[in-house]
Amino acid sequence: MHSRRPMNAARKLALAALALVSISLSVATPAAQAATPTVGERNTPAPITFDTCYAPNATGPWTKNRFGSCTKTRLSYKRYACPDAGCAVDGTASAFVTTISNLVPGTRQVLVGHQMGGFYTDLPETTRIGLAIECVPKNTSGTARCDQPSATIVKSIAEWRTQMNEFTTLAFDGEDLPDPAQPPEIQAEKRTGYTLSYRMFVEEPPGTRSELTTGASSFGVRCDVVRQLNPSYGRGADCAFPHETYFYVDRADALNAESARLISDGIVGSSAAYPPLGGGWFIPGYPGVGGREVWRRPLTRQYYDTASQQAHRAVAENSCVTRWGPDYQQRPGGGTNVCAAFPFDATRQGATPRGGTPGPTYVVRPVATADYQELLTRLQTFLADNHILDGDNYWVYPVN
Known part of the structure; x- marks a missing residue:
């Protein structure tokens, strides 16, 4: 039924743990599912489940965070009565398909879940439909490899109806050769790239003429040894998807409200922002409404x-x-201010002009020292928890 290699105890434990998370989230009450997550919850990566995959029915993956990705598509299959071009269709099948991929915490593994349901077909219930998962290193010059270059899940339509969900796990091993163009600190991280690909297929006799439409997808994974070197810099799983995730800041949170308002004023070009933006320029870091402002x-x-x-x-x-x-550091009524800045100091953008950019593309303001330190502490936690390393991108999104 399944083509898989045996798993060791650690991999079985990881599979069971994430499967339980997936199940617990899937059976949450409607009220719990509808609850608006807090900013802290939004900044903390959580496994993606079949129920929380919001990808459209289109080719390509949707990434929830740095550790969870999924693809939604619709399988559409036609089988013809004979190989000749003029032969009529003698069988069809369609189904909704969701594939989720969760990078396992504390490992270089990915747990792949596959759900197929909503069948509409006049094919025999014994017709076998499967998923092929392929994993290859991006570079062949190093020792990088996947423990399973390919894995398949194949079941009959009747078996898919009985059990819609299937899970398998793959591990990423080895490492790429160091890139001499990178600084020694990044070379020491041993960043190594892999490519995961998913495709659907239908088992059929040789010579069968058919048409199969699915949402095959392919995307990258990067692994490293950062968690072993410095877990305060990067933690979670030892691999990450190349997703530009959001750091949410809450303007209504009294602990960092002043800093959040500074960010908000800067990104919308408020008259309260200083320095004032030059014509046509903007503060980087904000994706725009719905992420549609591609500039x-x-x-x-x-x-x-x-x-x-x-x-x-x-x-x-x-x-x-x-x-x-x-x-400016003296606050009326006592206490101290700090010169809060956005973009943050620990970004390539920062307050220093780059590439001859005319005029300022940053904002500053005196805010309470404790307020700005609270924001920076939350930012550092977000960056580490989401395994955002030196050179990785992310967005900042004010709410409330």
């Missing part, structure tokens, strides 16, 4: 280049002094 640009994490971070900080603080004077 927007994400932020890029900058972890190792501390000199650039210090340069960003110097420009930001000089701007605060220029606008609010040398005593």
